[in-house]
Every structure is written in structure tokens, then in C-alpha cells.
Amino acid sequence: MAGCLFSCSDDTPQNEGYIPTPLDLNTPEFFDNSILPPVIPQDNPQTVEGVALGKKLFFDPILSGDKTLNCAGCHQPEHAFSDPRQFSVGISGEEGFRNAMPLHNLAYNFREKFNWDGSANSLEEQMFGPVTNPIEMNNTWSNVEATLQESSTYPRLFLEAFGTERIDSTLVTKAISQFIRTLISGNSKFDRYLNNEISLTPQEENGLNVFLDESRGDCFHCHGLPSTPLWTDNAFHNNGLDEVITDRGLGNVTGDPRDFGLFRSPSLRNLAYTAPYMHDGRFGTLEEVIDHYSEGLVYSETIDPLMKKVSEGGVGLTESDKADLKAFLLSLSDPSFISNPDFQRPN
Numbered sequence: 001m002a003g004c005l006f007s008c009s010d011d012t013p014q015n016e017g018y019i020p021t022p023l024d025l026n027t028p029e030f031f032d033n034s035i036l037p038p039v040i041p042q043d044n045p046q047t048v049e050g051v052a053l054g055k056k057l058f059f060d061p062i063l064s065g066d067k068t069l070n071c072a073g074c075h076q077p078e079h080a081f082s083d084p085r086q087f088s089v090g091i092s093g094e095e096g097f098r099n100a101m102p103l104h105n106l107a108y109n110f111r112e113k114f115n116w117d118g119s120a121n122s123l124e125e126q127m128f129g130p131v132t133n134p135i136e137m138n139n140t141w142s143n144v145e146a147t148l149q150e151s152s153t154y155p156r157l158f159l160e161a162f163g164t165e166r167i168d169s170t171l172v173t174k175a176i177s178q179f180i181r182t183l184i185s186g187n188s189k190f191d192r193y194l195n196n197e198i199s200l201t202p203q204e205e206n207g208l209n210v211f212l213d214e215s216r217g218d219c220f221h222c223h224g225l226p227s228t229p230l231w232t233d234n235a236f237h238n239n240g241l242d243e244v245i246t247d248r249g250l251g252n253v254t255g256d257p258r259d260f261g262l263f264r265s266p267s268l269r270n271l272a273y274t275a276p277y278m279h280d281g282r283f284g285t286l287e288e289v290i291d292h293y294s295e296g297l298v299y300s301e302t303i304d305p306l307m308k309k310v311s312e313g314g315v316g317l318t319e320s321d322k323a324d325l326k327a328f329l330l331s332l333s334d335p336s337f338i339s340n341p342d343f344q345r346p347n
Contacts, residue, residue: 018163020047025107028186030194031229038107038181044124044174046181049161054179056157057172059345063144064137066091071130071176072345074100078338080270081183086281094135097247099281101266102274104337107181111234116263116279117249118236123180127173141169148172185269185337186229193331194226200331207328210321217293217325218315221306222265231268231332237304238262240297241278249279251302261302272333286329290322 023046025038040046057063061070074088075081081103087095098116106114112122120126130136131144148154148167155165162171192198200208208226210217222239223231236250238261245251251260263279277283283292294317297303297310309315317325337343 018160020049020161020163022046023048023051023182025182026184028184028191028229030191031108031184031186036108036110036228036230039110039112040107040181041122041124044177046178047161049157050175050178051182053157053161054175054177056346057176058179062147062151063131063139063172064091065139065143069137074130074136075103077343077345078273080104080185080273080338081343082274084275086276088136090133090136091138092135096135098279099276102270103180104183104185104269105230105267107184108230109234113234113236113264117253118264119253123177124170124173127176128169144172145169183337183343185334187336188269188334189331190226190328191229191334201327203324203327204331205328206321207324207326207331210317210325211328216315216317216321218306218308219293219325222304223268232265234264236262236264237306238300238302239293240299240303240307240310241282241292243298243300245300245302247280258302261300262304268329268332270333270337271329273338286326287322290317290325293317294322 025046027033027038044050058071061067061073063070069091072081074083076083079102083100086099087097088100089095101116106123109123114120114123114126115129120129128141131139131141145167148158154167158167158171158175159165161175164171189198190200190204193200211219211223212225222233222235222237224233236259238245238249242261245261248260250262250264251257253259266274266277271277271286275284275286277286277289283289293314295314297307297314299310303310
């Protein structure tokens with residue numbers, strides 16, 4: 001059986017003769033698995049039963065201290081599993097201090113550093129945090145385990161997914177992680193353009209050129225080339241938001257002053273649904289984001305060398321190039337992802 005982090009019994013009942021049904025990720029063809037294989041732990045393979053259990057847990061407020069908040073409360077499917085509020089609100093009514101990141105294509109986070117600050121080293125590890133965080137679900141894992149164990153449905157579902165009716169925190173996080181790995185977005189207008197199914201508008205084409213042009217947008221160093229499907233390097237950067245660093249980001253995790261103010265580059269997919277933007281949700285529109293890089297950069301000691309024009313305040317885009325860049329960025333949004341019935345709240 002999988003190891004237990006919080007509770008486990010040597011006499012855990014097993015269903016040794018049962019093997020869950022393997023489930024391959026529904027990966028678009030241009031996600032070349034030979035170049036970009038999904039990161040799936042050997043001790044948590046994808047299965048039909050595990051994903052179904054994880055989906056039920058993701059949408060069930062049973063995980064929170066007062067049974068009112070589920071994972072989808074801060075990661076809403078219609079917003080590409082992000083939160084339209086600047087800061088999410090926990091069960092006590094208290095706000096967090098960072099914007100909820102969207103949850104698409106996390107199976108391909110090849111650096112295996114999760115959260116804005118890289119504080120989790122796997123998707124499974126990340127799952128432990130929100131349940132016990134006092135300003136999120138404000139629960140204890142022992143209480144979660146007991147509540148699930150006493151339910152009329154969950155012991156059977158855990159038996160089907162993991163071969164045991166003995167519920168522990170490790171299996172809960174494994175199941176939710178399996179579900180989240182199925183949240184793959186790869187059917188945007190730009191994806192269909194790459195598949196030679198449609199054409200871009202002249203405005204979108206110029207926006208792509210702005211994105212790739214080192215003398216204009218110069219966006220690709222942190223967010224990738226069209227030949228890669230993620231639209232993020234999954235690395236950490238100080239992108240010139242603040243002269244005085246108040247949220248140390250990665251530096252809070254490493255303790256290294258060189259990491260102060262560095263945050264993980266978010267994917268540019270589904271920007272039509274994931275406002276507000278940046279780690280603290282300070283920008284409500286894409287226009288504000290583009291203006292930041294165009295004329296809003298500010299220097300600090302850890303600013304990324306890729307912010308090459310910080311001394312000039314930014315890259316200085318024309319209004320036309322700004323509009324075209326926005327049009328291109330919106331072409332990376334995937335309506336089928338936010339409406340996929342496999343990702344919606346179960347009945």
C-alpha cells in the first residue's frame with residue numbers, strides 16, 4: 001500500500017485481487033510525449049477509478065473544516081480552474097495573499113516545482129497544503145480521514161481505486177492529483193492553427209511576431225516558443241513588478257536573497273478566463289499586463305536579466321503592437337477546456 005504521512009494501520013484491509021483500470025492521459029497529438037513526457041509518479045499511476053475518486057473529492061466540501069469549501073471554490077472550472085477574485089477567501093472569511101493559479105497541463109510541469117513560490121516538489125505534495133492552511137480549508141488531516149472513513153460511499157471508492165478501505169491522507173492527495181493530471185488544455189485557436197486547421201487573423205499573426213521579436217515583446221524566453229505546448233518555462237523570475245520586495249516568493253522557500261521576488265512563470269493558456277493576473281492578482285486586464293512590460297518595469301536587485309529594457313521602463317510597444325499582442329494571447333484560450341464535461345462537478 002502507499003505510504004501514509006499522517007495515519008496508517010498495519011492491519012489495513014486489502015483487496016489484493018483487484019487491479020484498477022489503467023487510464024492514459026487524453027493528450028493532443030502535438031504534445032510530443034517523446035520530448036515532453038507527462039510526469040506521473042510510479043507509485044501513483046493514472047487509473048479510471050483513481051481519477052473518478054479524485055474528481056469527487058475535488059468537488060466535495062467534506063475536506064474543509066466546516067464542510068462549506070471545496071477545491072473548486074478557489075479553482076473554478078469556468079475560469080480554467082483559477083479564481084476571478086484577486087485573493088481567494090477561506091472558510092473563516094479571511095483572504096489569502098496570492099492569486100489562485102489555474103490548474104491546466106500540470107502533468108507536464110517537468111521542473112516539479114509547484115505553487116507560485118515552488119514550495120511543493122510534486123503535485124501530491126502540493127495537495128496537502130490547502131486542507132490544513134488556516135486561511136483556506138482550516139481542517140486537520142486526522143479529521144478528514146475520520147470523516148471520509150465514516151461516509152457511506154468513500155470507503156468503497158478507495159477500495160476500488162487503491163485496493164483498501166482504510167483511508168489516509170496520502171491516498172486522498174494521490175486521488176486528487178490523478179484527477180488534476182487529466183486537466184489537459186490543447187484545443188485553442190492557436191493549437192488548431194498549428195494543426196493547419198484554421199488561419200490566424202493578420203492582427204493575431206502580428207501579435208505572434210511581437211511576442212517572438214526580441215526588440216518588441218520579447219516574451220518567449222519565459223513563456224516558450226510555438227513549437228512547445230505549455231507556454232511557460234515553469235521557471236522562476238522577477239519580472240520587474242516592485243522596487244521594494246515585500247513578498248519574497250521563491251526566496252521564502254530557499255532562503256537565498258538572490259531568489260527574493262522570484263515567482264513561477266504562469267502558462268499563457270486560457271488568459272481569456274484567468275484574470276486577474278500576476279502572483280498577487282494586481283492586474284485586472286491583459287491591457288494592464290502588456291502595459292507593465294511596455295512601460296511599467298521597475299528595477300530591484302533580483303530583477304531577471306531577461307528584463308533587458310528595465311532602464312527604459314520597458315520594451316516600449318506601440319499601441320498597435322499592444323492590441324495585436326493581446327489578440328495573439330487570446331488565441332491561446334481553449335473554450336472546450338472550460339466546458340469539458342469530464343472536468344465539471346459530478347452529479
